[in-house]
Amino acid sequence: MKPVFVLLVSTAWTLTGAQYYYQGLMDYLENRLLAIEDRMQLWHEQSHRYHTEMLDFKKLTAEAMDGLKNEHSMMFKDLEGAAARVDRVEREMDYVETQTSPRACVNKADKVVEQGAWGLQESRGGEEEEEDWEELRSRVSDCVEIISGIRSVKILKRVGSPKGMWTRDPRSSKVYVFNGTSGDSIYQFNSVRDFSSSPGVTSSRHIRPPSEWSGPGSAVYNGYLYYIQQEADTDVQVVKYDLLSGLPRCVTDVAMFPMESHAAVYSLNPETVADLAADDEGLWLLYASSDSEPNINLAKMDPDTLDIEQIWDTRCPRENAEAAFVVCGTVYVVYNTRMPSRSRIQCLFDVNDMVISEEAPLIYFPRRYGAHASLKYNPEERQLYGWDDGYQIIYRLSMKKKLLV
Structure with missing residues (x-):
């Protein structure tokens, strides 16, 4: 148990x-x-x-x-x-x-031009013509002025391509229109008024220079047309053509262009390989010697022989430049942006060293349409002839004496 x-x-x-x-x-x-x-x-x-x-x-x-x-x-x-x-x-x-009249300074000669009764003959043999022209030139023989601003703007009309050039010969009332960036024809009007009232360019006189012009960098000075000739695989040339002779092949002189490559002088307008400008002191050439050259070069040319008298480096950059012009030996370079905004004069260069940096004005152009394809100065009128997106514009300029005078 x-x-x-x-x-x-x-x-x-x-x-x-x-x-x-x-x-x-x-x-x-x-x-x-x-x-x-x-x-x-x-x-x-x-x-x-x-x-x-x-x-x-x-x-x-x-x-x-x-x-x-x-x-x-x-x-x-x-x-x-x-x-x-x-x-x-x-x-x-x-x-x-x-x-109102598009001229900035109205005098007796200007009134005659505006009324379409310019007394100069088309031939150079008239003694009366030479006396009148010398009288006009005597007013600007001592040019010591600088631009101080833009007084007013006149939009004349819109005709042609977005890019082009138009200008007026200070020797006469005739207006010349270069439609596009190259071509073999130039359109001539008897006056600014005729051009303004014309329906287009078909009613004008067609001038055919002996070779095709290239870029909106031509100039009309003392009855002669100076234009850039550029062909493939050839050197760039400056051609002088007699507008008053009436002969289709009347080329008086041709000069080779001092550049190593076909570089555009303004980065925003690659069609402008070189830009010819005329002012009170004669004929000028704006160019870039090569693609690697960052600045715009200036050359003083003899309008009779096309010889280059002197060359300067303006120290004005080509980048974002759209156009330039020369007044009294002073280069004014106009800049913009890739997306067109307000054009502005941002760089000056005076060949006589009479403009100091403190005097250089920062001038803005009135906002209009796009960017300038060309700006041409008329020393007799003190006006700029601009081509902006197909619009022909006249800018009246205000002037002042240079400080170092």
């Missing part, structure tokens, strides 16, 4: 220990589950808070965006109103300009 009792006691003890073990395990698992539930509850509360904050942030962002849209709409309306007012002012200015 004793062994059986011992076995029963041992079995009861084992069952009691197992029961305590499983009970402790169940308590542990229950505690862990409760802790997990607490954590899940905390995560749920935090997620709900984050979601609420996100909704509030989204609402604030939407309100801010609506406010920005309203401000943008108001600003856009203000800009539209300002643009309409500017356009109205420009139309009023254009109307005022059409009612």
Whole structure:
């Protein structure tokens, strides 16, 4: 009996220990589950808070965006109103300009030209013609002036290609139009008024020079046409052509161009390999000697023989330059941007060293259409003839004495 009792006691003890073990395990698992539930509850509360904050942030962002849209709409309306007012002012200015003469300085000779009764004959043999011309030239023999600003603008008309050139010979009232960036024809009008009233260029006199002109860099000076001739695999040349002789092949002289490669003088107008300019002191040539040359070079030319008398480095960069002109021996380089904005005179160079840096003006052209393809100065009128996106424009200039005079 004793062994059986011992076995029963041992079995009861084992069952009691197992029961305590499983009970402790169940308590542990229950505690862990409760802790997990607490954590899940905390995560749920935090997620709900984050979601609420996100909704509030989204609402604030939407309100801010609506406010920005309203401000943008108001600003856009203000800009539209300002643009309409500017356009109205420009139309009023254009109307005022059409009612007045395009000349900056009106004198007896100018009035004769404006009335279409210019007394100079087309031949060079007349003694009266030479006397009148010498009288005109005597007014600008001592040129000591610099541009101080643009007095007014006159949009004459729109005819031809986006790029081109037009100018007037100071010796006569005739106007010459170069349509495009190259060609074999030049259009001649008797006066600015005739050109303004013409329906196009078909009604004009066609002049065919002996060779094709290249680029809007030609010049008309003392009855002669000076233009750039450029053909493939040939050197660039300056050609002098007699406009008054009436002969189709009357070339008086040809000069080779002093450049190593066909580099554009203005980066914004790659068609202009060289630019010829005329002012009170004679004939000038603006060019770049090579593609690696960063600055614009200036050469003084003999208008009779086309000999180069002197060469200067203007220190005016070619980059972002669109055009240039010469007044009283001072080069004015006009700059713009790749996306056309307001043209501005930003660099000057005086061959006589009579213009100091403090005197050089930063002149902005009135905002019009695009960028200038060419700007030609007329010393007798003190005006610029500009070609802007197919529009022919006249700029009246204000002048002042150079400080070092």
